[in-house]
Amino acid sequence: MLENRSIMRREGILDQVAMPAEPSSVALRTLPPEARFVLRLGAGDATRNGSIAGLSLALPINRFGADASRLATRLGPDEWLLIGPDADAETMHADAARALAGTHHALVDISHRNVGMELSGRAAAVILNAGCPLDLGDRQFPPGSATRTLLGKAEVVLFRLADVPDRLGVAVPHYRIECWRSFARYVHGYLAGAAAEYAAVRN
Amino acid sequence: MLLIECPHCGPRAEIEFRCGGEAHIARPADPSALDDNAWAEFLFYRSSPKGVHAERWNHAHGCQRWFNALRDTMSDRILATYPAGAARPNITTIEAAR
Ligand SMILES: [Zn+2]
Numbered sequence: 001m002l003e004n005r006s007i008m009r010r011e012g013i014l015d016q017v018a019m020p021a022e023p024s025s026v027a028l029r030t031l032p033p034e035a036r037f038v039l040r041l042g043a044g045d046a047t048r049n050g051s052i053a054g055l056s057l058a059l060p061i062n063r064f065g066a067d068a069s070r071l072a073t074r075l076g077p078d079e080w081l082l083i084g085p086d087a088d089a090e091t092m093h094a095d096a097a098r099a100l101a102g103t104h105h106a107l108v109d110i111s112h113r114n115v116g117m118e119l120s121g122r123a124a125a126v127i128l129n130a131g132c133p134l135d136l137g138d139r140q141f142p143p144g145s146a147t148r149t150l151l152g153k154a155e156v157v158l159f160r161l162a163d164v165p166d167r168l169g170v171a172v173p174h175y176r177i178e179c180w181r182s183f184a185r186y187v188h189g190y191l192a193g194a195a196a197e198y199a200a201v202r203n
Numbered sequence: 204m205l206l207i208e209c210p211h212c213g214p215r216a217e218i219e220f221r222c223g224g225e226a227h228i229a230r231p232a233d234p235s236a237l238d239d240n241a242w243a244e245f246l247f248y249r250s251s252p253k254g255v256h257a258e259r260w261n262h263a264h265g266c267q268r269w270f271n272a273l274r275d276t277m278s279d280r281i282l283a284t285y286p287a288g289a290a291r292p293n294i295t296t297i298e299a300a301r
Contacts, residue, residue, distance in 0.1 A: 061211050061266065076266035077211055133204065133216030147212065150219060150264050 026121030035089035040106040053095040064146040115184035120174040130194035154183040223259035
């Protein structure tokens with residue numbers, strides 16, 4: 001796997017996608033290639049191990065924890081999604097494998113399978129709700145939440161990151177969307193279309 | 204939109220779930236000891252009640268875990284959800300769930 005990684009050129013599926021003219025109510029950005037791992041591990045073993053590759057696994061289900069560059073999301077009772085910078089892929093894998101040696105687990109590199117994008121702005125939740133059935137209100141889905149769900153016909157993992165200031169300095173919601181590579185153009189187009197429609201209705 | 208209470212994720216939209224048929228069907232401990240009729244009974248025959256039905260559900264586009272639900276087949280109302288492996292809650296009527 002390590003050999004493959006150095007040979008394969010990481011080309012983003014969305015590199016060639018035309019970005020929409022940015023409506024003021026929302027900003028949609030594609031993210032560069034990143035390192036991603038799915039970790040399956042018994043909940044008891046996760047508690048015993050505490051943290052893996054610098055990331056704490058002691059999280060409620062559907063919450064994530066992050067440091068400056070990496071994040072860990074608990075997607076189910078025994079499933080975590082770990083994300084870090086592309087350059088950290090080998091060290092993250094080696095750290096996790098070392099920490100889990102002797103423990104029954106599965107650690108799968110899915111760096112190439114997923115594509116990430118970010119959506120922020122005061123209308124971000126409305127635009128996501130064009131295709132996502134989740135209650136995205138602050139009580140049900142505050143910053144720190146993350147879950148697998150649907151956007152239109154595609155499965156995505158949706159993260160609510162910390163709010164960010166918009167151009168006027170007002171704190172607005174900030175989401176990260178992860179989807180499978182083959183769904184990326186559909187998901188990106190879905191969000192761009194919903195944003196354009198929202199802008200058209202508002203203006 | 205029908206909301207289903209996932210034991211792990213809480214109330215979520217029905218579109219995230221898949222139904223896996225009747226719950227609490229125990230696989231025979233020694234299948235080779237069964238005659239064809241008994242084996243067919245286990246494989247193919249399911250109850251189809253008008254009223255409360257125990258079903259397996261999978262939160263396919265969420266935590267992806269299986270759990271069980273009691274659903275009223277007349278009203279499509281989900282009366283209770285509970286973890287796979289847990290005993291069936293003693294709910295037999297809609298009134299009892301209220
Ligand atoms: Zn769930």
